[in-house]
Amino acid sequence: MEPLKPVSPATRVVLGAGFFAVFIAAWAAATYGGWVPPLFLASPGRTLLAGWSLLTEFGFLGDIAVTIWRVVGGFLIAAAVAVPLGLLMGAFKPIEAFFEPFLSFARYLPASAFIPLLILWAGVGEAQKLSVIVIGSVFQLVIMVAGVAGATRPDLVEAARTLGSGRLAILRRVVIPAAAPQIAETLRLVLGWAWTYVIVAELIGATSGIGHMIMDSQRLLDTGQMIFGIAVIGIIGLVTDLLFKAANRRLFPWAVL
Amino acid sequence: MSAKTLRIEGVTRSFPGQRGGAPTLALQPTELSVAPGEFVAILGPSGCGKSTLLRIVAGLDQPTAGRVLLDGITVTAPGPDRGMVFQSYTLFPWLTVEGNIRYGLRERGLPEAQQAEIAARFIARTGLRGFENHWPRQLSGGMQQRTALARALANDPEILLLDEPFGALDHQTRELMQELLLEIWEADRKTVLFVTHDIDEAIFLANRVLVMSARPGRVKAEVPVPLAYPRDWRMKTTPEFGALKARLMGEIRDEVRKAIAAAG
Numbered sequence A: 001m002e003p004l005k006p007v008s009p010a011t012r013v014v015l016g017a018g019f020f021a022v023f024i025a026a027w028a029a030a031t032y033g034g035w036v037p038p039l040f041l042a043s044p045g046r047t048l049l050a051g052w053s054l055l056t057e058f059g060f061l062g063d064i065a066v067t068i069w070r071v072v073g074g075f076l077i078a079a080a081v082a083v084p085l086g087l088l089m090g091a092f093k094p095i096e097a098f099f100e101p102f103l104s105f106a107r108y109l110p111a112s113a114f115i116p117l118l119i120l121w122a123g124v125g126e127a128q129k130l131s132v133i134v135i136g137s138v139f140q141l142v143i144m145v146a147g148v149a150g151a152t153r154p155d156l157v158e159a160a161r162t163l164g165s166g167r168l169a170i171l172r173r174v175v176i177p178a179a180a181p182q183i184a185e186t187l188r189l190v191l192g193w194a195w196t197y198v199i200v201a202e203l204i205g206a207t208s209g210i211g212h213m214i215m216d217s218q219r220l221l222d223t224g225q226m227i228f229g230i231a232v233i234g235i236i237g238l239v240t241d242l243l244f245k246a247a248n249r250r251l252f253p254w255a256v257l
Numbered sequence B: 001m002s003a004k005t006l007r008i009e010g011v012t013r014s015f016p017g018q019r020g021g022a023p024t025l026a027l028q029p030t031e032l033s034v035a036p037g038e039f040v041a042i043l044g045p046s047g048c049g050k051s052t053l054l055r056i057v058a059g060l061d062q063p064t065a066g067r068v069l070l071d072g073i074t075v076t077a078p079g080p081d082r083g084m085v086f087q088s089y090t091l092f093p094w095l096t097v098e099g100n101i102r103y104g105l106r107e108r109g110l111p112e113a114q115q116a117e118i119a120a121r122f123i124a125r126t127g128l129r130g131f132e133n134h135w136p137r138q139l140s141g142g143m144q145q146r147t148a149l150a151r152a153l154a155n156d157p158e159i160l161l162l163d164e165p166f167g168a169l170d171h172q173t174r175e176l177m178q179e180l181l182l183e184i185w186e187a188d189r190k191t192v193l194f195v196t197h198d199i200d201e202a203i204f205l206a207n208r209v210l211v212m213s214a215r216p217g218r219v220k221a222e223v224p225v226p227l228a229y230p231r232d233w234r235m236k237t238t239p240e241f242g243a244l245k246a247r248l249m250g251e252i253r254d255e256v257r258k259a260i261a262a263a264g
């Protein structure tokens, strides 16, 4: 082990899988070894069984689909607002000066604290669930996109100007392509946060979704189901993260991400 | 060739002082007239305002006083009639070599076929064949500056503004690039303003060398280079070259000494 020395891809996979193995082994030891009573923590086997019955008997796949739909929907709405606004703010400083102070305030508003208000405004339907995700992610996303766009290398902008680019051409042909890989990374990050907000939204006033299932399981004190639900979120998160990374590498072959 | 005359009239630039300090006078009133097809080198110690002057001609910076005229019309903003190559690497990382060279052509709305034809011509002239589809990060510094030069030339500017374009390259690469630039200039005879702090480079390329004083910069001497074109590297060993070099070294040494004294 040398400082900053890279590891081979194969070693990376082995090491990464290794910690999962260690984690599950510790979990198994704690539960099968009787260190933790089953009331508080289900064993891995019990969790898998609970998951199996959730999927086969209780239509949990439907809950997963609903939750994914909400996350993707809320995230897309947030991105559709935040990316264009952030780009404009990053490129044009008066626009940034206009929105930035408010956004810096709004980004600290906790999305979960809006849930009672949103239920009042939008009921307990899908609009409320999407709103929680949008409120939770849009302000942060605008600020981060503006930061990325604002960090466009000024010498590239100057080069473009000497090649005949006007204001809009600079935005379209320099700022946007320069910022695109970082914006994609930012979106990947924020998609992860959207998962947190959706579960919070589903814990209160929902009749479907992974969060709702976890709440139901709590009433039945079924830790196996709860852990299975949480693990499913983790797995979906991991898979989307990998897909996002692969897509970014394909979309931006010129960048070294 | 519809070449235009460049006139720099009393161009002055001072930068506002930082944190309430006194303003920095970067450029004293500067006069310069460049005829179409001239190759003028601007030689001076670091910090004497060479880049400032060139940026004002490019329209990237505004003079505090005075003006820049291109065929009688005042320059206020950058435009494709003044191509620029910077010392730092400014290729667009998201475009290939060919994409970079086509940038200005696309901006002018030329048809695809014409873009491709012009790009191919400058790829050949700058020795970039086989690298068309490389990303800038895959290129050496010399290759990147070739591409930057091709990108500026493809736009067919009236004037080429070169701000120490080979300054970051190693000595051997730099000499090759000088020969490449000379070859292109000898064929096209475009007006060139070439900023450098390298005396050999200035003499080898230019038909006129302007020596700038230490900050605040002004043109303190003007030395014509009466060496015939086409030139090649062997010229650097001739007595005429040596005599010019001795003269310019004398001029520049005083300024470098002043610049160091001012900084210390």
Ligand SMILES: Nc1ncnc2c1ncn2[C@@H]1O[C@H](COP(=O)(O)OP(=O)(O)O)[C@@H](O)[C@H]1O
Binding pocket: B015, B016, B024, B025, B026, B044, B045, B046, B047, B048, B049, B050, B051, B052, B053, B215
């Ligand atoms: N944007 C700026 N703000 C403040 N001072 C500047 C700025 N640009 C250049 N200067 C100052 O002007 C002087 C000339 O700079 P420059 O033209 O870059 O010199 P050169 O290219 O000859 O090395 C330097 O002292 C530099 O610090």
Ligand SMILES: [Mg+2]
Binding pocket: B050, B051, B052, B163, B164
């Ligand atoms: Mg400079």
